Amino acid sequence: MHFALPTRNHRSSPFLAASSVPRAYFSRRRPIYALIALVVILILFFGRSSGPSRPSDAPDTVLVLLVDRKHHSGEHIERVIENRRTYAEAHGYGLFVKSTSDYPIGPVPSGWSRIPALRHAMSTFPYTSTFFFLDSNSIIMNPELSIESHIMAPERLTKLMRRDVPIVPPDSVIKTYRHVPAERIQFVLTQDKEGLDPSAMIVKRGQWASYLLDAWFDPIFRLYGFQKAERHALEHIVQWHPTILTKLALVPQNIMNSFPSTGNSDEGAYEDGDFILNLGDCEAYGRNCEKEWKKWIAKRAVLDE
Template identity: 40%
Template sequence: MQFALPPRRSPHTLPLSRSSRMSSYRRKQLKSAAVLAFAILSLIYLVRYLYPSASPSVAAPVGTSGVVIVTLLDRQRFSESYLKKIVANREDYAKRHGYTNFFASVSDYGDAVGDAPMSWAVAPATRHAMATYPSAAYFFHLATNALIMNPTKSLESHILEKGRLEDLMMKDVPIVPPDSIIKTFAHQKENDVDLILTQDSEDLNPGSLILKNGEFARFFLDVWFDPLYRNYNFAKAETHGLDHIMQWHPTVIARTALVPQRILGSYSSDSPGASLDGTYKDGDFVIQFRGCVDTQGRDCAHELEPYYKLWEKKRQSD
């Protein structure tokens, strides 16, 4: 009688078992490494999201200007001869410093503005410029009632250079003068800034502002142009809308720097509401003829003429 012999244990059984255990250990190691890598990437994303100033600045590729000057031309309220002088002023300045001009007509945004005053068109026009030049680093909005008087000053040397804005920033001052209880942040740094404004004796001044390209810029313009504000019938339209946003939205204040009025938008002697030291003096960067188109007895072209001639002399002598 024959009995089946028990199966012989393969001499390779033990090594295979060890290999299996080693493979399991390696899989655990790889899984742990993957979890750690995911956690690190998630942390980096969170930091970049919560602190956008830590991300690199928007760089303009070759052939694209780093600064775009946004000018709205209102042909219903200003004469063609006046507007030609404004265009010449902007073109000369852009050529000197390698900037790009974005000219638009107020009427182009009639459908977007709706029944609100057309001065609200500054928001969609700036957004339009951003869509047209998505790689530009900054957008400099300058109202039609303003003239660049010191063309040798670039925005970089005048305001944007590292350390320069830090020196100019007005900290712990009322957002809306003279006695708003909401103030600019006392410990704000220039790296936190995406919007640069000035103010007169009564309000913020959107007629001359600098906006850094990026997510905040799009957010700010969307908030400012919200139908709720446009339909609220503010006495000074987009200016009072801006005053309101700055006082009630810490997210916006945290990214905004106020600079002295004469740095960004001096007023002519005929313009009401200049700050204590906000009236134009020779050598100032910009002069604004505030209210020249709305105030009875004033004429924008007449007020512009002596300053335009002075600018021409400066341009020819440089």
């Protein structure tokens, strides 16, 4: 049996051979296609780059402060906030203040709340690039020092970075990298004789910072029961995750986390002119944080004269 097949140029066929369409049909429309393609490219380019513009009053740096309203008087908390506000206003920084009770972190020490506080600050200040968390037991003693010139400027940070030192003193196998350039650093903090100290830390906004905070706040670590809670958890992830270590810089303790002098020549002991004084866990050792604050604030007033 034979079936009749339509010819190549049969009008009933849904497919027309290229040869059946006049070449002039395409040549006349080629400029139109090029113009359409150009318009589409321009729309995609400018549409992608014309997102929300950065507000002129958006701060480049934000100070993050957590206060404990359950264990400190309102008067003391106001002194702490004023210490941060005065400094922030002097340098054009933003200020983000929250209470530890604002973050339901579960049955763990309140120190863990610094992590969601940082995430909260980043969402509140979406155009800010640098976040400086400073514990409420720390005092800004030298408000003339800016975070940029004193720490974060690449040429300055290059000189400050402690390279090839154990993460956990004195003999941790894992050490800071020797050759990481300052431009790559996203996380800056200090260490004392016992290890990393997150009571003062600088974090740069970005995907890496989100990864750091998510990993650090993971329930596996938060509920593990580390002896020093979030501090030991941070040491763990820094030592076991090169992704974190490669963007971390340790700076000398007296650069942004000095402690009260005990009369010995300990490295990191506070000296006049230092940026930050950290009173540490004064409540845990029977000291009175509020009285110590008053004493050091009075000393700073004398230095300012």
